[in-house]
Amino acid sequence: MKQDESAFMSRQRFSRRLFVKGLAAGGILSAMPKLLYANTNDTRLGSAPVLSGQEINLVIAETPVNFTGVTRTATTINGSIPAPTLRLREGDEVTIRVTNRLMVPTSIHWHGIILPYEMDGVPGISFRGIAPQETFVYRFTLKQSGTYWYHSHSGFQEMTGMYGAIIVEPRQDESIKAGQDHVILLSDWTDEDPMSVFAKLKVQSDFYNFNQPVVGDFLKDASTLGTTGALEKRKMWNQMRMSPTDLADLSAATFTYLMNGMTPAGNWNGLFNRGEQVRLRFINGSSNSFYDVRIPGLSLNIVQADGQSVKPVSVDEFRFGPGETYDVIVEPEEDAYCIFAQSMDRTGYARGTLSVRPGIVAAVPELDPVEWLDMTDMMGAMDHSAMGHDMKGMDHSTMKGMDHSAMKDMDHSAMKGMDHSAMKDMDHSAMKGMDHSAMKGMDHSAMKGMDHSAMKGMDHSAMKGMDHSTMGHGNRSNSLAKPSQTVRHASTEYGPSVDMRVDTPRTNLDDPGIGLRNNGRRVLTLSDLRSATGVLDDDRAPTREIELHLTGNMERYSWSIDGLEFGQSTPISLHHGERVRVILQNDTMMTHPMHLHGMWSDIESEEGDLLVRRHTISVQPAQRVSFLTTPHDFGRWAWHCHLLFHMDAGMFREVVVS
Template sequence: MKDTASNPGPRLGRRRFVEGLALTAGLASVGASRGHAADYAPGPTTLTGDRFDLVVASTAVNFTGRARTATTVNGSVPAPILRFREGDTVTLNVTNRLSEPTSIHWHGLILPNAMDGVPGLTFRGIMPGQTFAYRFPIRQAGTYWYHSHSGMQEQTGLYGPLILEPRRPEPYSYQRDYVVMLSDWTDDDPMTVVSNLKQQSDYYNYGQRTLGTFIKDARRDGLGATIDDRMMWGQMRMSPTDLMDVSGATYTFLMNGRPPAANWTGLFRRGERVRLRFINGSSMSTFDIRIPGLAMTVVQADGSDVEPIEIEEFRIGVAETYDVIVTPMQDAYTIFAQAMDRSGYARGTLCVREGLAAPIPPLDPRPQLSMVDMGMGGMDHAMSGSGHAGHDAGGAKSAPAMDMSHMDMSHMSPEELKQHMAMMAAAAPVAPSSDTVPTSNADGIDPASLAGQPSVDNVAMQTRDRLGEAGIGLDGNGRRTLTYRDLRALHPVPSSAPPTRALEFHLTGNMQRYMWGFDGRKFSQAGPIRVARGERIRFVLINDTMMEHPIHLHGYLFELENGQGDRLPLKHTIRVKPAERLSFVFTADMPGHWAFHCHLLFHMDAGMFRTILVS
C-alpha cells in the first residue's frame, strides 16, 4: 500500500494515518466463526430470526500492527449483522462478560422506552455477569444499527448493523445486498484521547495553518488581506482548520471492520444491481463517500425510503445511514470514504472476483472553515439592513459556503468587528420561525446571554438555512453531491399537521476548553426537556459552533423541514452545519426518557446531551 504515501498535497505530508494490517486479527474472529481463514470475509456474521443471544466481552484485536483489546459482541468488530423482520417481536438476550456495565441501544428503532438501552435514562445498564433481555416489536423496515451507550465502548468496537426486512416488497430491486459499515479505531484508550483534547484541543489536528500557509496565502490574496484574515481568526481564538476533533493522526478508518490495507471486498456479476447499506458507526468521524466511475442511486436515508436520487458523492455523519443502489459494469471499483478533514480514509472494493482492486483516488484538498461558518457570513446584508439582524427563516436558498469568500470581513478592523459583533449579538433575538408557532428556548435561556460564558466560544450572529449545501469541501467540487434538501420521502408523511409549539436549542461549545453542550449547559447543569405526550412539536437547532454536529433523537423518526412539502424525509440523526439553523417536527406519542444528543461520542460524553421527557 504505497498509494497514500504518494498522495500529493503538502498539508498531508505530516499525516500519520495508519492504514493497518492487510490481514487483521480483528477479523479473525469473524473468519473463524465462518469456518475459514480470515484473509477474506465480507463483513461481520449475520444472525437472523426473532431470538438472539449476544455476548459482550473484551476480545484481542490487531488493526494496526499493535495488539489491543476491543469491546465485542460475539467476538467480532463490528458486532454481528442482525436481521429482524418487520412485524416480528424480537428477543435479544445480552450477556455482559466485561468488568464494567454495558448496554445496547437500538439506534433509530421505534420501541418502548424501557428497551431503548440508555444507562441512566431507561435502565441502570447491564451489570457485569448479568443478562438483560430486550424484547420489542419491530414496527419499521430499513437499515439501522446498534451500539453501546455505556462509557467509551462505542469507540472500542461495540457497534453493529441492523437490517429490518420489510413485510411488503420494496419499491426497488437488487441482486446483491451488502452492509458497508464505517468506523474509526484508535489504539489509544479513548479516555486518553478525550483527556488529550482537554489539555490541547488541537492535539490531533496536523492540518493547521503555519508560516508556510501564511506565505502561500499572502502571495495569493496579498499580504494585507492575509494579515487581516489571521487577525480575524486570532481575535476569535478559533481555527479555520478545526474540522474534526480527532483525526487520522490516531484513527484507522475501518470499512466493515477492515482497515484500508485489508480491503473489504464485495462481489458482483456485471450488470447486477447491488444494494449498499452505508452505516457510519464511527465515534467521531464524518466521511465523504464515492465510488469513482459508478453513480449511486440513494433509496433510503436513516432507514426510510426516499425518492431515488442519482448522485456521485454523499457525506455521512456519525450515526446516519444511507442505502444506495449501484449497477457496476466494470471488473472492480473502489468504495472510497475519505474523512471530512482529509486525514485518512476507509476503503473497500466492489469487484467480479476476489483479489481485484481499483485505483484509490488521492485525498481531496483539505477544506477550511470560512466566516460563514462562524455565523458572520452575509454581513454586508446584515450591516445594511436594520431589522434583519436575526436569522433566516427556512426556505431561502443560501449560497454554498465555498462561494462566500472568507474575506467578507477584511475591510473591518478587529476592533470594528468586535463592536459590530456586540451590536449584532444585541440585535439578534430568538429566531423567528417561518410560521406562527410559538417558539421558546428549550432551556429557558436568553441566547444573548451565551456570549462570554466559559462554555461558549461563539454565538452565530448570522445563521442561515444550509440544507441546500452538501457541506464544507463538497460544494463546488465538480461532483454531484447529495444535500439534505434533495431528500424527499417516497410516501407522504402520515401525520403532517403543523406543530403547536417549537423549542429552540443552541448547539454550543468552547473548542479551547473542549466543552460542549446545548444552550451553554452540559447535561449535568440542565434538567429534562418536558414534552406532553401526543404533542406535535418542532425542534429548532441553531449551531453556534464551528463544527458539524450529528444530532440524534432517540425513540422517534422526525420529519426534517427541508421544503419537501408533504414528503418531508424521516431522520433519526441530522448533521447541523456551523452557523446553520434547521428544524424538524415530530409527534411525541411514545412516553419516557428519550436521549437527545450530539452523536460525536466525546461531545456527548462532555455533556452535549439532554433528556426529552415525554409524559
C-alpha cells in the same frame, strides 16, 4: 490553489508518517469460540456474521485485535468487528438476550428503532445498564423496516468495537430490488485508550490536528493576495481565537479508518454480478468521524436515508456523520470499483472494493486537499451589504393609524414583495424583537393608521414586496406555519462554556458543507432528500416551537446545548402525541450529528415544508435546521450529538415524554 497544494503536500508528508493504513489482515486475532455465536450463518470475507430470527443471543466480551501492527483489546459483540448483522423482519417481536462478560457494565442501544423506552438501552435513562455477568433481555416489536444499527451506549465501548448493522426486512415485499445486498459499516479505530485520548483533548484540543495554519501558508497567501489580503483572511479567526482548520477533533494521527472492520490495506471486498443492481447499506458507525463517500465511476442512487425510503436521488458523493445511514443502489458495469470514504478532515480514508470476483482492485483516489472553514461556517448568512436599514422598494409614505402594540416576537421571515401604499394611522410603538430579515413580496394595501415612531431595534433590511392585507394581527398561531428565524440565544450562552454565538445563522439546506463545495462532483445535500410517499405520516401543524443551540468551547474542550452540559441541564419535556417543532441552531464551527432517541425527526425547509424523516440530523456550522416530531412513546429518552466525544463532554439532553 497554491495554498491548497501546499496544504496537500504538507498533509501528504504527514499522512505518510501518521496515517496508519493498517495491516492487510486486520481484524480479530483469535475469534471467539464458535459456541458463542447464536445462529451463525454464512460469513462473508471481512463482513460480520448474520443473525436472524426472533430469538438472538449476544455476548459482550473483550477480544484481542490488531489493526496496526500492535495487539490491542477490543470490546466486541460475539467476537466480531463489526458485530453480527441482525437481519430482522418488520412486525416481528424479537427477543435479544445480551450477556455481559466484561468487568464493567455495558448496554446496547438499537439506533433508529422505535420501541418502548425501557428497551432503548441508555444506562441511567432507559434502564440501569447490564452489570457484569448479567444477561439483559430486550424484547420489542419492529414497527419499521430499513437499515439501522446497534451499539453500546456505555462509556467509550462503542469506540472500541461495539457496533453492528440491523437490517429490518419489510413485511410486504421489498420494493427496492437488488441482485446483491451489502452492508458497508464505516467506523474508526484508535490503538489508544479512548479516555486518555479525551483527556489529551482537555489539555490541548488541537492535539490531533496536523493541518494547522503555518508561516508558509501565510507567505503563500501574501504572494497571491498581498500582505493585506493574507492578514485580512486571518484577522477574524485570530481575533476570535478560532482555527479555520478545526474540522475534526480526532484525525488519522490516532485513527485507522475501517470499512466493515477492515483497514484500507485490508481492503474489504464485496462481490457483484455484472449487470445487476447492487444495494449498499452505508452505516456510519464511527465514534467521531464524518465520512465523504464516493465510488469513482458509479452514480450513487440514494433510495433510503436513516432506514426510511426517499424519492431516489442520484449523486456522486455524500457526507454522513456518526449515526446516519444511507441506502444506495449502484449499477456497476466494470470489473472493479473502489469504495472510497475519506474523513472530513482529509487525513485518511476507509476503503474497500466492489468487484466481480475476489482479488481485483480499482485505483484508490488521492485524498482531497484540506479546505479551510470560511466565513459562512463561522457567521452563517451574514451579509454586510444587507445590514443596516437600507430598505428598498418599500413605500411607507401613506401609512396611517394602525395599532400593532400587541405584536411580539413575530416572524415575518418569508414575506416578499410589499406594497404599503394605502397604510394609515399605524402605531407600532410596543413592537419588540422582530426579525423581518427574509420578507419578500408583501402587499399592505389594506393597512390604515400606523405609527412607527417608537419602534426600536428592528431590522427590515431584507424585506421585499410585502403583502399584509390578510394579516391577523395578534394571532400568534400563524407564526408557527414556518420555523422562526429570530435567533434567541439562551442566557447560559454568555458564560465560559460558549466560545461563540451565531446571530445570523444560515437556514438553507442545500450546502454540502466544507470541503465538498464546488468540488466538481454532485454531492448530496439535505435539500435533495424527500421522503417517499407515506413516510411522513403526520401532517399536523406544530403547536409549539422549541429552540436549542448547539454550543461549545474548543479551547476548554467542552460541548453543550444552550451552554449547559448534561450535568447542568434539565430535561426537555414533550407531551405525548403532540406535534412539536424543534429548531437546532449550531453556534459552533463543527458539524454535529444530532440523534433524538425514541421518535422521528421530520426535517422541514425554511418555508415550513416537510422534507424528510430522519433519526440523526447533521447540523452544519452556523446553520439553523428545523424539524417536527411527534412523541408516540412515553418515557425518558436520550438526545445528543453522535460524535461520541461531544456526547460525553455534555452535548446531551434528556427528553421526557409524558
